[in-house]
Amino acid sequence: MHRLTRDDIEQAAHQVYQVMPATAQYPWPLLAERLGCTVWVKHENHTPTGAFKVRGGITFMHWLKRTHPSARGIVTATRGNHGQSLALAARALGLRALIVVPEGNSVEKNQAMRGFGGEVVEWGRDFDEAREEAARLAQTHGLYLVPPFHTELVKGVATYALELFKAAPDLDTVYVPIGCGSGICGVIAARDALGLKTQVVGVVSTEAAAAKLSFEARAICETATANTFADGLAVRKPVPEAFAIYSAAAARIVSVGEEQIAEAMRVYYTDTHNLAEGAGAAALAALIQERDAMAGKRVGVILSGGNVDRAVYAGVIG
Structure with missing residues (x-):
């Protein structure tokens, strides 16, 4: 995939905004109080399809x-x-x-x-x-x-990161979930196009950790299963084109357990009254896990979607 420029992403934004407005990003005070850092949430749960x-x-x-x-x-x-x-x-x-x-x-x-x-x-x-x-x-x-990963898909997805970075250009770190990789590659593309130094941290489930294993091995690894309730993360093998980008440009990849994801879904509800699906809550789960290292910093988390079945969400909220 060629390196996207700011013009590329802004042209994509022009197309996107014919269908939907930009989504919001807020520095939620209760999340800051809970975690000891400024927490900007990018609300991709507010799109016409409920996801980025x-x-x-x-x-x-x-x-x-x-x-x-x-x-x-x-x-x-x-x-x-x-x-x-x-x-x-x-x-x-x-x-x-x-x-x-x-x-x-x-x-x-x-x-x-x-x-x-x-x-x-x-x-x-x-x-x-x-x-x-x-x-x-x-x-x-x-x-x-249509493949799960393509330059045109990343170009569109990068528009949410452009919005976030325009609103909060001084973020130290952004946590973003990894499924097939368009999300993290979009964040990396926007960061680089704007010339920012923000660290980008990928997040996977411990039950679907192929991206993390591959990142650490510096070679694509495949897992036998990907049995996570966070279905947006349920991939057994990284997409090579995406892996080539995030393996070189991400700071690290963090894995979070199923209960950690569920707890982050509950935290989103109690602290912001937003609905997050499992994959959508994974970035916050990773920040909660790394809260000591992030103390006092300015952090972004991508709430990538809110499409969770009622029965599943009821079980999580309890």
């Missing part, structure tokens, strides 16, 4: 329309947020969106994808197997296969 992925969906579909004008539709694999973003953007262009999810995927995310016009197919035991089926369906139906 919509930005990349918008920019990707603009690119597809320009470069593949004869495309009849797209197919992709997802655990939910990526699929919602592409379904929304495809419908706006009158294109078919076929979305492959693993069996037993979030019922409410599946419903949301259908609500945005997507056709949902359940296949495989996890995201990685759903990706294989998406590739097969692309050939069968003559649809454009």
